[in-house]
Amino acid sequence: MGATFFDDGKRVWTEVTPAEHHQGWPGVLHGGIVTAILDETIGRVAFLHNRWVQTAKLSVRFKRPAPLGEALCARGELVRNNRRLMEMHGGLYLAGSNELLAEAKGTFIPLPDAARDELARQLGGDFAAWEAWMAKASSR
Numbered sequence: 001m002g003a004t005f006f007d008d009g010k011r012v013w014t015e016v017t018p019a020e021h022h023q024g025w026p027g028v029l030h031g032g033i034v035t036a037i038l039d040e041t042i043g044r045v046a047f048l049h050n051r052w053v054q055t056a057k058l059s060v061r062f063k064r065p066a067p068l069g070e071a072l073c074a075r076g077e078l079v080r081n082n083r084r085l086m087e088m089h090g091g092l093y094l095a096g097s098n099e100l101l102a103e104a105k106g107t108f109i110p111l112p113d114a115a116r117d118e119l120a121r122q123l124g125g126d127f128a129a130w131e132a133w134m135a136k137a138s139s140r
Helices: 031-049 113-123 127-138
Strands: 005-007 011-016 053-062 072-081 086-094 100-110
Touching (some): 011 031, 031 053, 031 086, 031 100, 072 100
Antiparallel strands (some): 005 011, 011 072, 072 086, 086 100
């Protein structure tokens, strides 16, 4: 979807406008895409704490169908951070009205040090390099 992510040092957010090829039912964003947007958004909160994580558990509660062709905003923030796991939560909102469409809670585990170090080496060791790599990978 070409999402660009932003942060304020505590929260992460993105804005996307889904198109027809993202639909499940006519006019409605596919629930799997809603889930992927929320997973990616809340998971990126870990970067604000200098941690690289993978999803261990994710729950999504759908409140209202997410429409196509309208700007949607996903936001995520930290709930708990300890050595063995991180917990984050977030929501997907209509950008214009801030109406909640779906909410997610996730538990994330840190990548093993060796895997993180190897990824950091490959990507230049910082968040900006990771973003550039993701942009290049998604354009293939």
